[in-house]
Amino acid sequence: MIKIAIVGTGGMANAHANEFKKIKGCQLVAACDVVRKQAEDFAAKHGIPAVYGDFGKLLAETDCDAVSNVTPDAFHASLSLKAIAAGRHVLCEKPLAVNYADARKMADAARRKGVINMVNFSYRNSSAIHKAHKMVAAGEIGRVMHVEASYLQGWLVGRHWGDWKTGPGWLWRLSKAHGSKGVLGDIGVHIVDFATYPVGDVKTVNCRLKTFPKVPGNRLGEYRLDANDSAVLTVEFAGGAIGTIHTTRWATGQPNSLRLRIYGDKGAIIVDLDKDWGALDVCLGKDVHTNTWKRVSTGKTPNMYQRFITSIRTGKNDQPDFARGAAIQKILDACFVSDKKSRPVRM
Numbered sequence: 001m002i003k004i005a006i007v008g009t010g011g012m013a014n015a016h017a018n019e020f021k022k023i024k025g026c027q028l029v030a031a032c033d034v035v036r037k038q039a040e041d042f043a044a045k046h047g048i049p050a051v052y053g054d055f056g057k058l059l060a061e062t063d064c065d066a067v068s069n070v071t072p073d074a075f076h077a078s079l080s081l082k083a084i085a086a087g088r089h090v091l092c093e094k095p096l097a098v099n100y101a102d103a104r105k106m107a108d109a110a111r112r113k114g115v116i117n118m119v120n121f122s123y124r125n126s127s128a129i130h131k132a133h134k135m136v137a138a139g140e141i142g143r144v145m146h147v148e149a150s151y152l153q154g155w156l157v158g159r160h161w162g163d164w165k166t167g168p169g170w171l172w173r174l175s176k177a178h179g180s181k182g183v184l185g186d187i188g189v190h191i192v193d194f195a196t197y198p199v200g201d202v203k204t205v206n207c208r209l210k211t212f213p214k215v216p217g218n219r220l221g222e223y224r225l226d227a228n229d230s231a232v233l234t235v236e237f238a239g240g241a242i243g244t245i246h247t248t249r250w251a252t253g254q255p256n257s258l259r260l261r262i263y264g265d266k267g268a269i270i271v272d273l274d275k276d277w278g279a280l281d282v283c284l285g286k287d288v289h290t291n292t293w294k295r296v297s298t299g300k301t302p303n304m305y306q307r308f309i310t311s312i313r314t315g316k317n318d319q320p321d322f323a324r325g326a327a328i329q330k331i332l333d334a335c336f337v338s339d340k341k342s343r344p345v346r347m
């Protein structure tokens, strides 16, 4: 039996609990939140026996094998480092940290301690992205020339996920002082992973970030609304391709739209998660002359929670691990430098 503790029992923790509960031989043993009532309600909902308001106490008193860190971004590094020091395997939410230095520290600590470490880039749950990765690696679309990737959300306009003005779960995402790196850190991190997983490393990045005024004075209570909410990156990949990666919370009418288009000199691939997580569209061979696209079914892939548990069982750390999380973080850090200095940054 693999025993899991969850720290941070807000919205996303429910996905962690629900998925771990589905895995045979896996047991949720403890829940922790600085808002103790939140942890109590969460534990009752998911049938978790132990509740803590203090993570150090949880680590000292429970015999959990692993920790799922689902706290806001600002706490990923400190709490994951505590769990690693206590010899626990860690699945940490994205972004791995709020800067590369912290993310690197986490990756190094996990490696030194020999614990399984994974970052929850949950769009790796799409089998289509793994197929795209394999096709590019096998040269099926030839030399990659051009890439277009976008991750669009519209919750600053639409109320489909509730009213952001009244929910702390949304407000911390809009405020630098609360550890947010804006849309770039929140979902940009996903699309940078999604694009670079098949296409490869980024060589140079040029980034423009924008924070639009949202309410009078741009402040709601303790939350100063100063984190970026639109990001546009132009990148050059190590393999030579160039591309755009962009993300926003102002995509009115788009609840959660993620798409990647990869164009090579022999073919092209489109992964569109709005359409299908288990299929991609390809234009290959003779079809490039008639612009004919064919849908390729890609079956299923184990999700991040399954990969994490399998890694613990086998002792073989699956991807994306903390080193990968740190590599993505390095690109995000470069984006902030690029935006500030209004120039491209070489990685």
Ligand SMILES: NC(=O)c1ccc[n+]([C@@H]2O[C@H](COP(=O)([O-])OP(=O)(O)OC[C@H]3O[C@@H](n4cnc5c(N)ncnc54)[C@H](O)[C@@H]3O)[C@@H](O)[C@H]2O)c1
Residues within 6 Å of the ligand: 007, 008, 009, 010, 011, 012, 013, 032, 033, 034, 035, 038, 055, 070, 071, 072, 073, 075, 093, 094, 095, 120, 121, 122, 168, 169, 170, 186
């Ligand atoms: N992978 C994905 O697709 C995905 C989706 C949503 C959110 N997330 C990530 O999950 C994390 C949590 O997001 P959320 O939407 O659940 O946020 P949330 O605000 O709903 O929940 C966070 C919880 O953590 C608690 N908390 C804060 N500091 C803590 C601490 N030091 N110790 C223990 N508990 C603490 C808060 O009280 C709150 O209950 C974020 O890092 C976010 O980026 C990932």
